Amino acid sequence: MNEVIKLLNDIILNEEIIYAVLSGVRKKDENNFNKVTIKPVLIKGNMKLQFAYNYKNKVLHKNLELAESINEIVNLLDENFKQGVIFAKESDYHILISKREKVTILKKKPTKEKVYLSHNRKKTYIIEDGEPCDFLIRLGVMNENGKVLSKRYDKFRQINRFLEMVVDVIPKIKTDKGLNIIDFGCGKSYLTFALYHYLVNVLNLDVNIIGLDLKRDVINFCNEVAMDLNYNRLKFIHGDIKDYNDFDKVDMVVTLHACDTATDAALVKAVNWEAEAILSVPCCQHEFYDKIQNPILEPMLSHGIIKEKLSSLVTDSLRANVLEILGYQVQLLEFIDMEHTPKNILIRAIKADGMNNEKAVESYIKFKEFWGLNDLYIEKEFGDKLKEAIK
Known part of the structure; x- marks a missing residue:
């Protein structure tokens, strides 16, 4: 390892590192991390390296001094x-x-540009403040010079946070034959436009994106914007999630504020389409509020505000469990609060062929029993598909 230590000293102590990825686990263990990514960060004016330890369903971060980082990598x-x-x-x-x-150390030509960290710790975004972006200008988030309007900065941050989620998803799905993408309950479609911009204008991918919503005025407005921007493969349709059947195959399903069981309806559609990726931010989970019960937890369930928060967490946990049973690798990630709801959990699911779901099935049965859950909407909608998987 001496040559590795020497290399790390030269790169890290001279602050030349841009990014690093450690992979290829020596011994597979579902309870351990399977990849570590490393990047420089500026904390209180001092450069450190941030280690992201990627587990199956979570990511843990640790910031280390440069010398400590060398030891950690070794x-x-x-x-x-x-x-x-x-x-x-x-x-x-x-x-x-x-x-x-x-x-063995192989030296190759550089493929990434150096990141210069400013002392004011300005965050680097996928879409940068100060660089004109057509859809953000058209939707009133930026002015003509690319400056983000102060009152729209939260929306700007939300858009970039969403794109960060997308960046992680794209390498895990097949993009060579084009992508069909559905955004259920698209609303004013800031994120739908952002998705199209990133996939088409930045990555130059072949995509068809459909935004679906129940508000006709919103649909008309979004189609007008798409036409103005020449976003020719982006269409908006008035309709309900459950009734949409225009595509036989959908590669990615996005649902970012579908209320209550509408989220479940979108997940059912996505799984039945065998979508490779699902991005869902649920809100207004009401179904479980009147269903969860556990005498031991009565001190929590007897208080409405606690019960409401608890029922939301139980709902999203069960949704993730169901997706795992049906062959998806699932992460629950922190998003940014939507304008009309404080819900900020994003369900990110990637289809994983041949995934062993025995543990997920066992967890599902015990989880339902613990919370006293029966007669669930998501079970009815999945029907035989879920029943067969649980057997």
């Missing part, structure tokens, strides 16, 4: 991973470790 390569890629200003370095612990 330990991770020694104990957990067989390979690493370090992107630096002058070169990319691929570190490979054989079964006999032979270390």
